Amino acid sequence: MSEALRVVVTGAAGQIGYSLLYSVAKGDVFGANQPIELLLLDIQPMLSVLEGVVMELQDCALPLLREVVATADPMVGFKDVDVAILVGAMPRKEGMERKDLLAANVRIFMTQGQAIDKVAKKTVKVVVVGNPANTNALVTRKYAPSIPPQNFTCLTRLDQNRAQAQISSRLGVSHDKVRNCIIWGNHSSTQFPDVRHAIVNIDGKDIPVPEAVKDDSWLKNEFIKTVQQRGGAVIKARKLSSAMSAAKAICDHMRDWWFGTKGNDWVSMGVPSDGNPYGIPDGLVYSFPVRVKPDHSYEIVSGLPIDDFSREKMDATAKELQEERDMAFAACEA
Amino acid sequence: MSEALRVVVTGAAGQIGYSLLYSVAKGDVFGANQPIELLLLDIQPMLSVLEGVVMELQDCALPLLREVVATADPMVGFKDVDVAILVGAMPRKEGMERKDLLAANVRIFMTQGQAIDKVAKKTVKVVVVGNPANTNALVTRKYAPSIPPQNFTCLTRLDQNRAQAQISSRLGVSHDKVRNCIIWGNHSSTQFPDVRHAIVNIDGKDIPVPEAVKDDSWLKNEFIKTVQQRGGAVIKARKLSSAMSAAKAICDHMRDWWFGTKGNDWVSMGVPSDGNPYGIPDGLVYSFPVRVKPDHSYEIVSGLPIDDFSREKMDATAKELQEERDMAFAACEA
Numbered sequence: 001m002s003e004a005l006r007v008v009v010t011g012a013a014g015q016i017g018y019s020l021l022y023s024v025a026k027g028d029v030f031g032a033n034q035p036i037e038l039l040l041l042d043i044q045p046m047l048s049v050l051e052g053v054v055m056e057l058q059d060c061a062l063p064l065l066r067e068v069v070a071t072a073d074p075m076v077g078f079k080d081v082d083v084a085i086l087v088g089a090m091p092r093k094e095g096m097e098r099k100d101l102l103a104a105n106v107r108i109f110m111t112q113g114q115a116i117d118k119v120a121k122k123t124v125k126v127v128v129v130g131n132p133a134n135t136n137a138l139v140t141r142k143y144a145p146s147i148p149p150q151n152f153t154c155l156t157r158l159d160q161n162r163a164q165a166q167i168s169s170r171l172g173v174s175h176d177k178v179r180n181c182i183i184w185g186n187h188s189s190t191q192f193p194d195v196r197h198a199i200v201n202i203d204g205k206d207i208p209v210p211e212a213v214k215d216d217s218w219l220k221n222e223f224i225k226t227v228q229q230r231g232g233a234v235i236k237a238r239k240l241s242s243a244m245s246a247a248k249a250i251c252d253h254m255r256d257w258w259f260g261t262k263g264n265d266w267v268s269m270g271v272p273s274d275g276n277p278y279g280i281p282d283g284l285v286y287s288f289p290v291r292v293k294p295d296h297s298y299e300i301v302s303g304l305p306i307d308d309f310s311r312e313k314m315d316a317t318a319k320e321l322q323e324e325r326d327m328a329f330a331a332c333e334a
Numbered sequence: 335m336s337e338a339l340r341v342v343v344t345g346a347a348g349q350i351g352y353s354l355l356y357s358v359a360k361g362d363v364f365g366a367n368q369p370i371e372l373l374l375l376d377i378q379p380m381l382s383v384l385e386g387v388v389m390e391l392q393d394c395a396l397p398l399l400r401e402v403v404a405t406a407d408p409m410v411g412f413k414d415v416d417v418a419i420l421v422g423a424m425p426r427k428e429g430m431e432r433k434d435l436l437a438a439n440v441r442i443f444m445t446q447g448q449a450i451d452k453v454a455k456k457t458v459k460v461v462v463v464g465n466p467a468n469t470n471a472l473v474t475r476k477y478a479p480s481i482p483p484q485n486f487t488c489l490t491r492l493d494q495n496r497a498q499a500q501i502s503s504r505l506g507v508s509h510d511k512v513r514n515c516i517i518w519g520n521h522s523s524t525q526f527p528d529v530r531h532a533i534v535n536i537d538g539k540d541i542p543v544p545e546a547v548k549d550d551s552w553l554k555n556e557f558i559k560t561v562q563q564r565g566g567a568v569i570k571a572r573k574l575s576s577a578m579s580a581a582k583a584i585c586d587h588m589r590d591w592w593f594g595t596k597g598n599d600w601v602s603m604g605v606p607s608d609g610n611p612y613g614i615p616d617g618l619v620y621s622f623p624v625r626v627k628p629d630h631s632y633e634i635v636s637g638l639p640i641d642d643f644s645r646e647k648m649d650a651t652a653k654e655l656q657e658e659r660d661m662a663f664a665a666c667e668a
Contacts, residue, residue: 019353022578052572058503059564059579061495063510161395169392176397230393238386244356245393 004035004066006081006121010112011088011130012040012070013049015240019247020085025057025065029251030258037067041077042088074115081120085250086112086140089130102132102324103331109136110332113143122147125296127253128154129246133187134270134285135324139332141272141285150298153257154270156183156191156287158242158249162230163193166223167200171212177201178209182289183268184310185317186324191287192313193227195219197304220309260294266301267292278306278314284321338369338400340415340455344446345422345464346374346404347383349574353581354419359391359399363585364592371401375411376422408449415454419584420446420474423464436466436658437665443470444666447477456481459630461587462488463580467521468604468619469658473666475606475619484632487591488604490517490525490621492576492583496564497527500557501534505546511535512543516623517602518644519651520658525621526647527561529553531638554643594628600635601626612640612648618655 007024009017017040023029025036038057040050050070057068071077078084090104109128116124124147128137133154141152163181168174179199184192196219198209213219226233234242256267266289273286277300280286289301306314341358343351351374357363359370372391374384384404391402405411412418424438443462450458458481462471467488475486497515502508513533518526530553532543547553560567568576590601600623607620611634614620623635640648 018578019356022353022582049572052568052570052574053578055564055568055571056576056579058499059492059496059568059576060582061499061502061509063508066508158393162393165392165395168395174397174400175395230389234386234389234393236386237389238383240386242390242393244352244387245390248356248394 002034004037005030005083006037006039006079007083007085008039008041008077008081009085009087010041010077011086013042013046013053014087015243016087016129016246016250018053019243020087020250021053021057022060023247023251025060025062027064029255032064035064035066038065038069039077039079039081040068040070041074042070042072044072047072074112075119078112078115079119081124083254084116084120084124084126085254086126086128086136087130087250089136099327099331102135102327103334105130105132105136106139106328106331109139110143113140116140117144117146120144120147124151125254125257126152127250127257128152128270129250131187132324134287134321135328137270137285138283138325139328142329142332149272149274152272152285153253154187154285154287155246155250155253156187156268156270157253158246159183159187159191159193159227159287160268161245161249161252163195163223163227166226167195167198167209167213171200171202173200173202179265180289181268182266183287184314185287186321187270187287188317188320189228190317190320191228192310192317193224194310195223196310197289256292257296257298260292261290264291266290269298271298271300277302278304280314280318281322284318284325286318286321336368338371339364339417340371340373341417341419342373342375342411342415343419343421344375344411345420347376347380347387348421349577350421350463350580350584352387353577354421354584355387355391356394357581357585359394359396361398363589366398369398369400372399372403373411373413373415374402374404375408376404376406378406381406408446409453412446412449413453415458417588418450418454418458418460419588420460420462420470421464421584423470433661436469436661437668439464439466439470440473440662440665443473444477447474450474451478451480454478454481458485459588459591460486461584461591462486462604463584465521466658468621468655469662471604471619472617472659473662476663476666483606483608486606486619487587488521488619488621489580489584489587490521490602490604491587492580493517493521493525493527493561493621494602495579495583495586497529497557497561500560501529501532501543501547505534505536507534507536513599514623515602516600517621518648519621520655521604521621522651522654523562524651524654525562526644526651527558528644529557530641530644531623590626591630591632594626595624598625600624603632605632605634611636612638614648614652615656618652618659620652620655
């Protein structure tokens with residue numbers, strides 16, 4: 001067996017963490033032969049709850065789980081980690097302005113970025129889940145200059161999975177028959193779920209999704225809205241935000257980043273927009289279609305034709321990200 | 335791909351259900367090539383929450399998941415099911431007497447037994463998780479006379495996993511190196527966690543656990559108490575009862591029942607005590623070490639030597655089960 005992989009999860013005492021830790025410890029992300037050391041980071045008041053989670057992880061009797069450390073100290077939690085899954089963030093409270101929410105999160109992700117810079121492995125792969133995920137990833141990266149920028153990503157796989165599920169359900173095929181759905185931009189309601197380049201396999205034949213769906217109006221309106229507002233719909237029904245499906249998407253994101261994407265297919269990840277891909281301004285963390293190689297390196301899929309409808313939506317979500325960045329960086333200076 | 339397996343989970347809107355459904359739908363229990371139809375049963379007031387769970391299951395985009403039905407009607411929930419995982423039960427409320435708790439659960443499991451009798455497949459495999467699990471399984475079986483008695487089991491695998499985790503942690507080996515821990519009797523604090531016949535593999539060599547631990551007093555006292563009281567310790571820390579580890583144990587129980595146990599090894603399951611195995615009275619659901627064949631049939635491991643210490647503990651937990659049965663059956667008549 002290989003050396004243990006050190007994986008930190010922040011906000012580990014929360015409900016996404018609870019669903020996620022088991023999958024990571026069980027081998028669903030890094031493979032059935034990869035021993036894992038889990039580091040659970042949360043705020044001081046959650047340490048008792050974390051203690052219970054540690055007991056349960058032990059009681060799962062998982063062969064790959066070598067060690068579990070629960071801590072409120074980022075310098076302990078990020079020590080020598082190979083992978084950092086940043087789930088914890090300040091949630092939006094009633095009456096809180098967007099600026100204040102951004103400022104509160106800047107403080108959290110600045111501290112974590114600094115800790116990552118100091119004590120994580122230089123190869124650490126970071127995925128930010130806590131909202132506003134794209135901008136939190138940008139802040140984390142800003143404070144960890146010793147780590148390559150492309151190692152900071154944010155999760156939009158949940159949105160991609162939701163888009164894929166909507167399409168497969170509409171076409172009455174199993175979920176794995178639909179590939180190459182794209183989420184462009186921000187993990188927020190301005191995101192652009194795009195299936196114009198997606199493929200569905202029906203009876204062994206690959207067909208462009210728009211051709212199979214045969215309803216451009218549904219794809220341009222209801223489909224996009226359903227995916228954009230899915231998180232709210234789950235909260236309304238469950239009275240709690242998505243956890244099971246978020247954890248599943250985190251596993252998908254990390255597994256594909258770790259082992260690479262299949263063949264010529266792509267997945268969506270929030271990644272640095274350095275180099276103006278698709279005319280998106282530099283210096284954002286923006287969700288693009290990416291292909292990942294088995295050595296963990298990835299590249300943004302280039303050359304996809306973008307029509308006016310898409311262009312407008314891609315720019316609108318970029319604009320929101322620029323505003324978020326400006327507000328966040330102003331808070332960094334403050 | 336084979337025909338879809340129909341699996342019902344009761345109390346599906348609860349936190350064990352939330353952890354469990356994903357694993358079942360993902361293929362962790364019945365294999366990576368077995369399509370699944372999930373039936374989620376819960377009480378009427380939970381149907382909105384269940385709707386959110388259904389949305390999230392869809393958003394997980396799992397290739398094996400064919401259909402999800404959420405219902406409050408047992409006749410719909412148990413219709414043609416191959417597997418029934420009965421998680422929902424009346425929890426003990428403050429000031430509630432044991433007799434009243436048993437009576438409340440008799441009503442639930444009587445109704446479910448009757449529905450199983452009428453509409454489930456005759457080969458249905460039932461595992462009861464909701465407490466008092468052993469006696470609830472007995473009641474369910476009583477009201478489903480058209481199904482073979484041995485198809486009604488209850489979960490003690492969580493206790494077995496906890497025992498295994500305590501031993502592997504004590505010996506500093508990974509969890510899969512410890513085998514053949516036994517839970518005897520009731521899934522309650524009278525259970526007898528027994529590692530006198532358990533094996534640990536150290537450096538490739540099988541060693542009896544008592545010989546490796548070299549501390550009979552710890553095994554007879556602290557170890558047993560820790561396992562018996564582990565559920566309470568988790569609640570104390572987490573402020574919620576075990577869900578992740580319970581769901582994991584349910585998956586272990588069902589997977590071993592479905593595919594069979596390995597080689598000469600055994601696992602613990604609450605099963606009918608018909609035929610007086612180890613002198614345990616007939617007509618209880620009592621946890622024994624069992625071996626399962628690939629055709630899903632199982633037999634209680636026979637011939638293990640039982641010393642006075644074990645005898646006393648095995649009889650004490652049997653006595654509790656007899657009392658529970660008598661109270662429950664009295665409630666059935668009422």
